[in-house]
Amino acid sequence: xxxxxxxxxxxxxxxxxxxxxxxxxxxxxxxxxxxxxxxxxxxxxxxxxxxxxxxxxxxxxxxxxxxxxxxxxxxxxxxxxxxxxxxxxxxxxxxxxxxxxxxxxxxxxxxx
Amino acid sequence: xxxxxxxxxxxxxxxxxxxxxxxxxxxxxxxxxxxxxxxxxxxxxxxxxxxxxxxxxxxxxxxxxxxxxxxxxxxxxxxxxxxxxxxxxxxxxxxxxxxxxxxxxxxxxxxxxxx
Numbered sequence: 001x002x003x004x005x006x007x008x009x010x011x012x013x014x015x016x017x018x019x020x021x022x023x024x025x026x027x028x029x030x031x032x033x034x035x036x037x038x039x040x041x042x043x044x045x046x047x048x049x050x051x052x053x054x055x056x057x058x059x060x061x062x063x064x065x066x067x068x069x070x071x072x073x074x075x076x077x078x079x080x081x082x083x084x085x086x087x088x089x090x091x092x093x094x095x096x097x098x099x100x101x102x103x104x105x106x107x108x109x110x111x112x
Numbered sequence: 113x114x115x116x117x118x119x120x121x122x123x124x125x126x127x128x129x130x131x132x133x134x135x136x137x138x139x140x141x142x143x144x145x146x147x148x149x150x151x152x153x154x155x156x157x158x159x160x161x162x163x164x165x166x167x168x169x170x171x172x173x174x175x176x177x178x179x180x181x182x183x184x185x186x187x188x189x190x191x192x193x194x195x196x197x198x199x200x201x202x203x204x205x206x207x208x209x210x211x212x213x214x215x216x217x218x219x220x221x222x223x224x225x226x227x
Contacts, residue, residue: 004154033215042203043155043218088154098143098207099168100216102154 002027002093006103013079013110021074021106023089031092032072033100034063036085043088046074079110114138116219118204124225125194132190133222137206144187145205145216146179148172155203161187194226 003026013019023032031050035043047056049065049072056063060083062075072089086107090100117136125131137144142163147155158177159169163184173179176194181187191198201223205216 035218042220043205045215045217048215090154098160098214098216099145099157099170100147100155101157104152105154 002029002091002101004089004091004101004103006087006089006106009104009106011106011108013076013083013108015080015110015112016078019076019079019108021076021087021089021108023072023074023103025070025072025089025091025101027070027093029067029070029091029093030095032065033090033092034061034072034074035088035090037088037105038085046087076108079108081110081112084108084110116204116206116217118202118219118222120222121220122223122225124227126227127196128193130190130192131194131224132188133202133204133224135187135189135204135206135219137186137204138208138217140208141206141217142184142209143207143214143216144181145207146187146189147203147205147218149201149203149221150199158189191224194224196226199224199226 005024034046047063052067054065060077086105088105090102119134145160146158149155161181176192179189201221203221204219207214207216
């Protein structure tokens with residue numbers, strides 16, 4: 001069974017500082033996703049990472065994937081209040097397996 | 113641009129009643145997924161369809177749960193004889209045909225409360 005672990009589960013950020021969220025998974029995978037969820041809302045896709053060494057950036061968020069270490073990171077640069085949300089990583093076990101296994105999520109709060 | 117829609121958005125029911133949820137995927141998305149999310153947790157996979165065929169079901173999906181996608185468009189998820197443990201957010205997602213870069217686009221969810 002594919003297990004996905006995120007840490008930390010809660011992250012209090014100070015505006016303007018940099019932080020990293022980690023996502024470890026237990027078996028080999030071909031696809032890793034990062035989603036954002038605001039309270040009471042659905043999930044918004046942020047990134048899809050497909051290969052070892054993949055790096056994607058959008059605004060203050062940058063995601064990377066190390067398939068050998070079974071690790072993805074979501075790096076937040078110069079945190080701003082708008083980034084307060086819960087961030088999930090999700091993993092698909094193989095190219096032909098479409099079900100996603102999600103981590104428990106990292107709840108981010110950005111304070112002034 | 114219409115995304116994935118779900119109906120109803122909220123449902124309160126009494127234990128033992130049956131409930132049915134509907135999901136309308138993004139037009140031309142051939143894959144449709146159902147997930148369940150409880151408070152403080154990530155979504156858990158329930159089942160998925162490719163066109164009208166239900167290709168996989170999670171062990172989480174007990175006999176009381178059934179899902180259909182009769183014409184390969186919208187889908188319904190029915191829970192029979194609801195239990196308090198069924199209280200959760202039920203999320204539907206869809207994805208387009210194509211390669212491995214497909215993203216699953218999630219709907220707003222149906223929040224179920226079983227009293």
